Amino acid sequence: MRIACLGGGPAGLYFAISMKIRNPEHEVDLFERNRADDTFGWGVVFSDETLGNIEAADPPTFAAITRAFAHWDDIEIHYRGAVLNSGGHGFSGLARVKLLEILQERAAGLGVELTFETEISDLDALGEPDLVLGADGVNSRVRERFAAQFRPRIDWRPNRFIWLGTTLPLRAFTFFFKADPHGLWRVHAYQFDAEHTTFIVETTEGTWRRAELDEAGEDGTIAFCERLFADELRGHRLLKNKAVWRQFPIVRNESWHDGRHVLLGDAAHTAHFSIGSGTKLAMEDAIALAGALARAPDDLPAALAAYEAERRPAVESTQRAAAASLRWFEETERYFGVLEPPQFAASLLTRSLRITHENLKLRDPEFVAGLDRWFAAGAARQSGAKVPLDPPPPPMFTPFRLRDLVLPNRVVVSPMCMYSAADGMPTDWHLVHLGSRAVGGAGLVMTEMTDVAPEARISPGCAGLWSAEHARAWRRIVQFVQAQGGRIGVQLGHAGRKGATRVMWEGIDEPLPEGAWPIEAPSPIPYLPQSQVPVPMDRAAMERAKADFVRAARLADEAGFDLVELHMAHGYLLASFLSPITNRREDEYGGSLENRARFPLEVLRAVREAWPAGKPVSVRISATDWIPGGFDGDDAVALARLLKGAGCDIVDVSTGQTDPAARPEYGRLYQTPYADRVRHEAAMPTMTVGNISSRADVNSILVAGRADLCVLARAHLWDPYWTRHAAFEQGYALPWPNPYCALAGYTPRFQ
Ligand SMILES: Cc1cc2nc3c(=O)[nH]c(=O)nc-3n(C[C@H](O)[C@H](O)[C@H](O)COP(=O)(O)OP(=O)(O)OC[C@H]3O[C@@H](n4cnc5c(N)ncnc54)[C@H](O)[C@@H]3O)c2cc1C
Ligand SMILES: Cc1cc2nc3c(=O)[nH]c(=O)nc-3n(C[C@H](O)[C@H](O)[C@H](O)COP(=O)(O)O)c2cc1C
Secondary structure (H helix, E strand, O other): OEEEEEOOOHHHHHHHHHHHHHOOOOEEEEEOOOOOOOOOOOEEEEEHHHHHHHHHHOHHHHHHHHHOOEEEOOEEEEEOOEEEEEOOOOEEEEEHHHHHHHHHHHHHHOOOEEEOOOOOOOHHHHOOOOEEEEOOOOOOHHHHHOHHHHOEEEEEOOOEEEEEEEOOOOOOEEEEEEEEOOEEEEEEEEEOOOOOEEEEEEEOHHHHHHOOHHHOHHHHHHHHHHHHOHHHHOOOOEEOOOOOOEOOEEEEEOOOEEOOEEEOHHHOOOOOHHHOOHHHHHHHHHHHHHHHHHHOOOOHHHHHHHHHHHHHHHHHHHHHHHHHHHHHHHOHHHOOOOOOHHHHHHHHHOOOOOOOHHHHHHHOHHHHHHHHHHHHHHHHHHHOOOOOOOOOOOHHHOOEEEOOEEEOOOEEEOOOOOOOOEOOEOOHHHHHHHHHHHHOOOOEEEEEEEEOOHHHOOOOOOOEOOOHHHHHHHHHHHHHHHHOOOOEEEEEEOOHHHOOEOOHHHHOOOEOOOOOOOOEEOOOOOOOOOOOOOEEOOHHHHHHHHHHHHHHHHHHHHHOOOEEEEEEOOOOHHHHHHOOOOOOOOOOOOOOHHHHOHHHHHHHHHHHHHOOOOOOEEEEEEOOOOOOOOOOHHHHHHHHHHHHHOOOOEEEEEOOOOOOOOOOOOOOOOOHHHHHHHHHHOOOOEEEEOOOOOHHHHHHHHHOOOOOEEEEOHHHHHOOOHHHHHHHHOOOOOOOOHHHHHHHHOOOOOO
């Protein structure tokens, strides 16, 4: 095969090597615009976990790379005078120039034609090779030339960073966080050989401009950074190497191949340097592409398709982690000075979701014990409850106070419609469903959306609370839960324009074919084209709905509920006032957020007044509509502040379901960033919900301060004893109800 390879970075060189190892007959011409010993930047990092692939692909290269490695286990975080150390991470680093030298030598030894100082600007000048490799980095010419086929999307991120070097010796992968009058600066630093340390300085665009670094040049930047980091550098100098301030581009392509052209490494995809995976991804691409070509030597389209199919899931997963990590560094101001040092460290270490509380514990049990002790002591102070500190409980088993209510742990059973009521009356299904989840150990069990009037229901099967009879039926359930030591909250709601629909299993959101009741909303916009058109609410209708909420809150107290949650999410009545997608009013209830929130806040204040002062009120919101021009994160923060002012004690942060036009970005913990943001920016306790399913995630969220309570829905449908299982797996003793006391000496086996 005749191959023209653009780019002599890790992707191009390692692909050339991988091809020649498989078949020395391949003719590989590699063109690199730089000199052989030129390089931008300083060191590159690999985590221990990533080295296996490289070892298997080419043992001699692996041996040469590992001989050049500096290795370290610890991450050290310098934050407001504290130095926090977390061990067991396992990284290796080497100079980028050294890595390239090793790869160049190996490639040349295998017979790759290496041509340096040759920039390929015209791809046609390459003649007619069988394969053209676009390994030409982040500004790839190959990608640009065939943009119509690759369909690249490049997201230039706002932070500024510069890749510097220094002679400062460091024993760990080190993060420095430092504020000066211009703003907050972050440094990612690691020593990669006997004399050199990579020192990447990163900050927001605003801070960078205030410091006038946009006009400083390399020398000016170095002088500024040496002054700023004089204490950290301990007399060492910063070194220059044609460094420039950059913005990070997240590169994605719809396709990585077209005809005989294929993209690899940074040309195809980038992953932010804060997770140190760019070089690894580039080299893994090279291994996969060479493998795919060997498996289908006579069918290039099939080989290229197989390469992309193999690599895309792994690359996208790394890109998701890298994007979360990148966002953390874009938003560090949110945490700096707000979080105490242990929590700041936990937030930093778990930022990409790749490393959890569980992983940290395996890597460095002592560090996590300290973290858990710090968290437990805070929980004891916050709740006024006794919490053992030696050993401390896992974060999820610490108490949390809301007014007079003290939850024994941080796990919440999410509200879930059961569509099993008749005329709003809860049945034995609800008793068993909610009762078993209370026995299952969750700190708080929430009822499904419980409607405040018959015409406020989503479906004929929805539960309600509008009469003394309903309160009596609920009381039976509430008393059962509380008798098991559980706490139970009721979610009060009004379906608004999503009302009068079928039960879930007969067609969610589909209008009732018969027996539908009239529905109302802020504006006459049907949910689906075939849905009923809601009647726009006038003042009298609002008064009626508010009175229904107040009556339901009083009945909820009669029933003995511990907490009331107002449902202002998912496109139901109160949510549809909040979202500009569903609220098109031109009166004082539409337009600005303040206007759109007017009626929901009125309801909240009225409920707060009717509900006992010692009992908490929570509000569930959709923090984003996932629709351009819709309700979004900034609105969620502003709303949370308004809710706080109106007596809300905790915001239960969900997202979406406002309108069928939504395009949610689903994924693990996909709604948690919104809870984190509301918690820190509105200084409001939060619950987080959405694709949380492991105890590792729950503990990580809590200890990092992303939310105060973790709400699990489908995980609890699957396993009513989810909390008990989590306790057992962590060696934490959760007392059983008396009838199950026989379990005291019993050890379950799940496999
Ligand atoms: C600040 C920073 C820190 C980083 N830290 C790390 C880290 O610690 N660990 C890690 O794994 N990764 C790190 N990376 C990422 C890493 O550098 C890249 O992901 C990796 O180099 C990708 O390899 P590549 O071969 O695809 O691209 P590159 O290494 O960019 O190589 C592309 C090559 O193509 C050449 N080229 C481009 N156009 C042409 C042309 N028209 N003709 C001829 N030659 C051309 C370029 O000169 C270049 O040498 C970091 C990146 C940055 C910006
Ligand atoms: C069967 C079912 C019914 C639901 N009913 C409600 C509800 O009544 N009120 C509500 O706010 N959310 C409701 N939801 C949404 C969940 O509370 C939760 O926000 C969502 O399922 C995401 O959490 P998970 O990933 O843990 O399932 C329901 C979800 C399911 C699966």
